[in-house]
Amino acid sequence: DAGVTQSPTHLIKTRGQQVTLRCSPISGHKSVSWYQQVLGQGPQFIFQYYEKEERGRGNFPDRFSARQFPNYSSELNVNALLLGDSALYLCASSSGRLMNTEAFFGQGTRLTVV
Amino acid sequence: RKEVEQDPGPFNVPEGATVAFNCTYSNSASQSFFWYRQDCRKEPKLLMSVYSSGNEDGRFTAQLNRASQYISLLIRDSKLSDSATYLCVVMGFANAGGTSYGKLTFGQGTILTVHP
Numbered sequence: 001d002a003g004v005t006q007s008p009t010h011l012i013k014t015r016g017q018q019v020t021l022r023c024s025p026i027s028g029h030k031s032v033s034w035y036q037q038v039l040g041q042g043p044q045f046i047f048q049y050y051e052k053e054e055r056g057r058g059n060f061p062d063r064f065s066a067r068q069f070p071n072y073s074s075e076l077n078v079n080a081l082l083l084g085d086s087a088l089y090l091c092a093s094s095s096g097r098l099m100n101t102e103a104f105f106g107q108g109t110r111l112t113v114v
Numbered sequence: 115r116k117e118v119e120q121d122p123g124p125f126n127v128p129e130g131a132t133v134a135f136n137c138t139y140s141n142s143a144s145q146s147f148f149w150y151r152q153d154c155r156k157e158p159k160l161l162m163s164v165y166s167s168g169n170e171d172g173r174f175t176a177q178l179n180r181a182s183q184y185i186s187l188l189i190r191d192s193k194l195s196d197s198a199t200y201l202c203v204v205m206g207f208a209n210a211g212g213t214s215y216g217k218l219t220f221g222q223g224t225i226l227t228v229h230p
Contacts (some may be wrong), residue, residue, distance in 0.1 A: 033218070035220075040222070041222050041223075042220030042221050043218075043220045044220070045217055048216075052228045055210060055213055056217055058217075062121040063142075090157060090158070092218070096216075102148075102163075103218060105157035105158050108157050
């Protein structure tokens with residue numbers, strides 16, 4: 001059974017560019033959350049999507065946006081990239097929106113902005 | 115004050131040692147508590163949930179003190195393979211547009227290195 005899959009695994013972009021990261025949750029899971037992990041820090045919450053609707057948003061600028069598709073996969077978009085956006089972006093899959101059961105993480109997309 | 119605070123370490127211990135990690139959280143309404151393990155350049159993986167009654171899984175024991183808003187993880191008989199970053203994670207309910215959702219808040223992680 002496939003776990004959470006993210007693509008691409010690595011990405012190098014230039015300041016000012018735009019990037020789209022993709023996530024496929026575990027089959028049957030309807031909740032997808034996105035996290036940003038800067039080196040040396042714990043993951044920071046960006047978004048939660050449940051049943052194709054945004055349910056929660058962390059303290060990130062409007063340059064960050066996301067959506068969830070009918071098959072529950074999700075995309076995270078970041079516009080006007082800054083050097084500080086360089087991080088590991090993690091997608092977490094959960095069966096419910098309340099996240100009181102285990103969240104399963106994908107292997108992440110490592111974004112480098114130069 | 116950070117929502118979830120951990121001693122970042124690093125902790126360097128010999129094989130067979132007992133090591134304890136501590137974590138405090140600021141939101142008294144927090145609902146669920148976890149320890150995740152993250153290996154270098156990998157994704158976090160659930161190590162164990164934490165309950166008020168305390169729980170044990172082999173060499174690992176987790177404790178929760180809701181009154182003190184304090185969580186701990188004890189690792190006995192450390193193995194080389196225990197070397198990793200240990201993340202304290204708190205789940206609380208947040209509200210947006212009238213709908214509640216669960217939000218995981220992570221500590222910055224505690225680095226453990228077990229050496230021969």
